[in-house]
Amino acid sequence: MCRIVGILRRDDPVDQVVLTRMRDTMTHGGPDAAGLWIEGQIGLAQRRLSIIDLTERANQPFHWRQYALVYNGEIYNYQALRSELEALGYTFITQSDTEVLIVAFHEWGVDAPKRFHGMFAFAIWDKEQKQLWLCRDRVGVKPLYVYERGSLLLFASEMKALLAYPAFDRSINRAAVAEYMHYGYIPAPESIYRHVRKLLPGTIECIRDEGDSSRTTYWSARAAYEQTEERKPEELEGILQRSFQYRMIADVPVGVFLSGGIDSSLLCAVLAKHSPQPINTFTIGFHEKELDEAPYARAIADHLGTRHQELYCSATEFEAILPDYFQMYDEPFGDSSGIPTYLVSKLAQQHVKVALSADGADELFGGYTKYQYTARFIARYQKLPTWIRNSASRFLASSLPLIANDQVQRWLGVDNWRNKLLKGIQAFTARDILDFFQQASGYFSPDVAVSYQLPPLRNRDETITVKPDKQLAYLGLLDIQHYLEGDILCKVDRASMYTALESREPFLDQDLIEYALQLADSYKYQHGQGKVLLRSLLQKYMPAHLFQRPKHGFRVPIGQWLRELYAESLRALAEDKDFCQRFGLDPPFTHQRIRAFLRKNASVSEYEIWFLFALYQWDLTWNRA
Incomplete structure (x- = not known):
């Protein structure tokens, strides 16, 4: 795991002092080693967090034949790929996945990322062809920002490295402001700055010395959703085991973030069953009882026999770490759960160098409440005349002081009641399932957006066909394209790397994503409960009373x-x-x-x-x- 940065200039040579300054803004994410290489108009640099092959031979920029590589991430199946490449006649001088990546690129070109199981963002400079290749993993676990202005191109793992460039243009992207104000994050390819974009997940891009470029999509969640293969529930456990075991590959200690929910409990249970030693688990708690899941996590940890650590977050910690929050999130970021994510990462880093997270399971297995409400109610709403829905929305909005209070929330027993009610009122006026879902995903109505003078939101992809028996997969696909990359993965990456901890996402292996997006809704939601398959599988590992309870959001x-x-x-x-x-x-x-x-x-x-x-x-x- 690393932080990478690069400069490509088509007029003047790269300035070493400037590139060094940009690189060292990200020392927090790569404290183990630093590298830099400049050749005329191209410069590559890296800060290293050593996870696999801890020797200096695996440091970057890594050079092999005509290529120079900087790379952030892990390729978990690198040993199998190495054996395949050795059979083709290649030899290796390190035990790293870095060397496997660069040789694989030489052998298979733009098809190489299709073979990778992992999380990655990399840049390769071809010295002979004078071409820069940029690539990002399938769902955007690892970030890659690109700044282009005239004859200058910059790229980096974090925005702060780009901001260290002396001539950086800080013009604000108003379209991104609208996205941020609605959702609390800015999804790819937009960024807060007009001249910065995020490389789209699942793409590899070639920038040529003369200035033209081309982009290839090597994988997409939409293509996985549109496959017609029928998948069976009995396949799940084997796919999970392979994905989880892949993420345990490291030359340093590994742990797991344990919330006590379905997803992280299943992750811990599977790993504990196949681990010869107790696994390390880490939990964040809150003094507010209605938000605190630490007791549930502790019960799971006791049952599985993990080495468990927990930390409680209060207003005092919130106030103390807020200056760090705006340093680690160097682009506007409104998901307040980034605060406890940072705290639990800081706790874990005292004991391990890698931590596994259960992010992605909600998107894949129908876990979010908004999925279930959308799938259950959109057909009913659409039967009502528009004037009735608009009137109901206005009536409920005017009644908010009476119904959106703590007393009503306690009486109903609904977690985060006020927020869910506001979103539900917005969704009343939706035209179709896509509009309903988009309204339910935002935090204020179109009328409020107009009053703020925000520009219209860019529409999500309206060309995707909604399959009647796979509405939850459709909604999960929309979130994989938008929310997962823009919010969840951004949150975990920045919070963990700010503490020099590598985070891994075992629910986001491509085999698992492709499997889950082809499952019918009946395997995800039944009798008022989501994650049907995951719950059923988890009962093989622990008693149901340890995890059967209403879903809690990870919030402050x-x-x-x-x-x-x-x-x-x-x-x-x-x-x-x-x-x-x-x-x-x-x-x-x-x-x-x-x-x-x-x-x-x-x-x-x-x-x-x-x-x-x-x-x-x-x-x-x-x-x-």
Whole structure:
């Protein structure tokens, strides 16, 4: 695992001082070694976190024949690929997956990534052809930002490295501001800056010395969803075991993030069964009882006999780490669960160098509540005349002070009730399943977006056919393309690498994704419960009472903490017209929303105000410092 950066100039030679400065903004993610190579107009650099083949021979930039490589990630099946390449006559001087990658690229070209099981973002410079190749893994576990302006191209694992370039253009991308304000993240290919894009997952791109480029898509989740092969439930356990075991390959200690939910419990159970030693598990807890899952995780850990560590997060920790939060998330990022993710990563890093996470299982196996509501209710909503749905939406919105309060939440026993209600009201007016899902995924209505003066959102892909028996797979596909890459994977990568911990995603092996996207809904949702197959499999490893309970989101009491700790900062934001002008937000409306939140107006989501606050603090950290 590493952090990588590069400069390609078509006019002047690369400046070593500048490239070194860019590289060393990411020392946190690669404290073990640093490398740099410049040849005329091309420069490559890397900070290394040593995981496989800890020797200096595996340091980067790695040179082989006419190629120079910098690479962030892991290829878990590198030993099998190495044997295949050795059979073709190649020899190797290291035990690293880095060398296997570069030889595989030489042998198979743009088809090489199709053979990789892993997470990766890499850049290869072909000295003979004068071509730069950039590639990103299938779902975007590893980040890769690309800046292009005139004859200059920069790339890096983190935005902060690009910002260290002296002539970096900080013009704001207003389309990205709209995405961020709706969702709390910015999905690929957009970024907060006009001239920066994220390389799309599943693509490999060639940039030629003369300036033209080409892009090849070597894998897509949509293609997996559109396959017609019928998959059987009995296949699942074998696929999971292979994927999980792949992610245990390392020359350093490995652990697991354990929340006590279905996904992480199954991951731990499978690994514990096949591990000769107790596995290391790590949990974050909260003092607010309704948010705290640490007791459940502890019970699972006791049952499996893991070496378990836990840490509790409070408003004190939140306040203490907030300056770090806006350093690690160097692009606006509004998922407040990034805070406990950072804390649990910091805890794990004291004991291991690699940690496995269960992200992706919700998307693949119908775990999110919004999937279940969308699949259950869209057909019913569409039968109602538009005027009835619009009237119901307005009525519920006007009733929010009465129904969106803590007393009603306790009476209903619904986790995160106010947020779910706000999203449900927005979704009432949806035209179809795609519109319904998009409304249910955002944090305020189209009317609020207009009042903020935000530009329209770019539409998601409307050409995908919704299969009647695979609506949950369809919704999971939409999130894999958008939410998973833009939010979940970004969150875990930045939080873990900021502590020099490698995070791995065993539910995101391509074999498992392709399997799950071909499963019928009946294997994912039955009798009011999601993740049917995962639950059934988990019962082979532990009693059901350890995990059968309503789903909990991994979240913090962000509204409470904002009001208690940052009311004055929010008032300053409300008066900052320069901030509003920079991001194209209407100043009076921004002022109105913040004041309403501080008065505990139920119609204003705490997440909306947190997104504003995080954008404001990010701007202070990276643009006004």
